Amino acid sequence: MNGQVKYLLKHLIYSSRPFGFDQNILNGIMISSVNNNQRDQITGALICRSDLYLQYLEGPTESIDETFNKIKHDDRHVEVKILKEGVHAKRLFPKWAMRDDPVRSWMLSREEVDSGALNRISSSDALNIFKRHSKILLTR
Numbered sequence: 001m002n003g004q005v006k007y008l009l010k011h012l013i014y015s016s017r018p019f020g021f022d023q024n025i026l027n028g029i030m031i032s033s034v035n036n037n038q039r040d041q042i043t044g045a046l047i048c049r050s051d052l053y054l055q056y057l058e059g060p061t062e063s064i065d066e067t068f069n070k071i072k073h074d075d076r077h078v079e080v081k082i083l084k085e086g087v088h089a090k091r092l093f094p095k096w097a098m099r100d101d102p103v104r105s106w107m108l109s110r111e112e113v114d115s116g117a118l119n120r121i122s123s124s125d126a127l128n129i130f131k132r133h134s135k136i137l138l139t140r
């Protein structure tokens with residue numbers, strides 16, 4: 001998908017806490033994400049750990065709103081909390097229907113998450129996490 005587009009793209013970042021977490025659950029989430037997102041012109045990244053999901057979604061406003069509406073009612077996670085919503089002219093993850101690699105080096109510790117770090121994270125910090133994330137090259 002082109003990084004540069006002619007219309008504004010909505011982006012949305014949320015955090016949540018996994019409810020049940022294993023490779024099967026993750027595979028299921030990733031399969032439906034990649035299939036649906038390709039159809040809906042959505043790209044983004046999902047940071048996943050046993051104590052935390054952090055997802056960046058970008059695409060046409062209607063697609064993002066409809067998809068997030070499904071995501072927030074999904075019983076595979078709880079405490080879904082929007083950290084940032086906005087518009088950009090350019091995609092951060094143009095080649096990724098949903099990038100799922102766990103990047104641990106800069107992430108919050110389990111103790112920080114348990115003590116409510118996600119309630120304190122600012123919207124610009126949340127965006128910076130994904131800006132940094134998008135610059136890490138993966139060969140796949």
Ligand SMILES: Cc1cc2nc3c(=O)[nH]c(=O)nc-3n(C[C@H](O)[C@H](O)[C@H](O)COP(=O)(O)O)c2cc1C
Pocket residue numbers: 029032033034036037046053055057067070071072073074076077098
């Ligand atoms: C952490 C998490 C992230 C998800 N991300 C996406 C996503 O990016 N796109 C998507 O279509 N569904 C995503 N889902 C799955 C949706 O909640 C929902 O199960 C799915 O969209 C339903 O697809 P269907 O209508 O094809 O059955 C996610 C679920 C979880 C728990």
